[in-house]
């Protein structure tokens with residue numbers, strides 16, 4: 001991970017580079033700040049910079065043998081500790097048992113939160129923790145002779161999730177540092193870390209990503225129009241993660257809206273071939289999406305009905321939905337509104353009961369062909 005790949009945060013980057021050049025490298029540092037601002041990528045880029053064999057004025061070279069291993073997050077003197085879930089049956093008990101998943105996940109996107117990580121490792125309802133057993137691993141790794149790097153680095157993501165006995169052992173190690181070992185703790189909620197650890201770390205506060213940097217990334221790497229990028233950057237409040245979530249919500253919205261329009265047009269035209277196609281498409285999007293789509297349809301039908309009453313303050317529609325409503329809303333009226341809502345709710349129940357989804361949606365469209373002409 002290079003500094004240049006991290007969004008914004010120029011001030012922190014400059015500070016990390018400057019202190020590294022001055023040789024001021026505290027052996028325990030705590031990167032703290034809100035979720036989604038790039039703390040973990042900054043810690044990794046800093047570790048890479050400390051070990052780069054040919055660093056430039058403000059970044060690692062990206063090409064030396066240390067950088068190549070760092071690019072793959074697979075340097076023998078780089079260690080990671082992070083919350084996991086124990087899976088006894090699969091013999092997954094410590095972080096190293098998840099290291100492949102961890103590397104792949106970061107390489108996909110270095111901006112993520114705990115629930116996304118837990119979802120990725122299929123934690124289901126289990127909470128992610130750094131278990132007591134991990135402390136033995138930490139001690140073992142630190143007792144290893146340094147292989148080839150200038151600094152042995154241990155990055156601990158979310159130390160606030162550490163089991164108490166593990167935290168106490170870590171404290172002892174931090175109190176008696178071994179040569180050239182650097183601990184980088186990365187925390188969303190530093191107040192939940194035991195105070196004795198907090199007080200032994202050099203604290204680096206990381207604030208939100210500046211708006212201009214988010215706008216630049218969204219319109220460059222994500223191809224958003226400058227207007228959308230500006231809006232999303234504003235809503236994200238400095239969290240790039242939140243910006244990413246807004247984009248995917250937008251995509252879901254567009255997807256559902258297009259399906260809704262297709263479904264209503266085909267039903268209105270009584271185009272059985274098209275109805276079948278839509279039934280097949282909806283049958284393939286997965287049960288959770290099917291339920292969300294039916295909830296979306298109920299919301300739309302309700303909003304279009306209300307918009308006939310000309311009560312503007314009660315209507316919550318996006319621009320594309322409102323435009324479609326100008327011509328469509330007269331088709332939702334007091335004669336069919338209850339029928340529409342009943343049929344959509346019935347379809348939702350059938351999906352929950354695992355009835356064949358293609359049949360459910362085909363049937364629903366046929367019902368709509370009748371309702372829409374009332």
Ligand SMILES: [Zn+2]
Nearest residue numbers: 052061064067
């Ligand atoms: Zn390098």
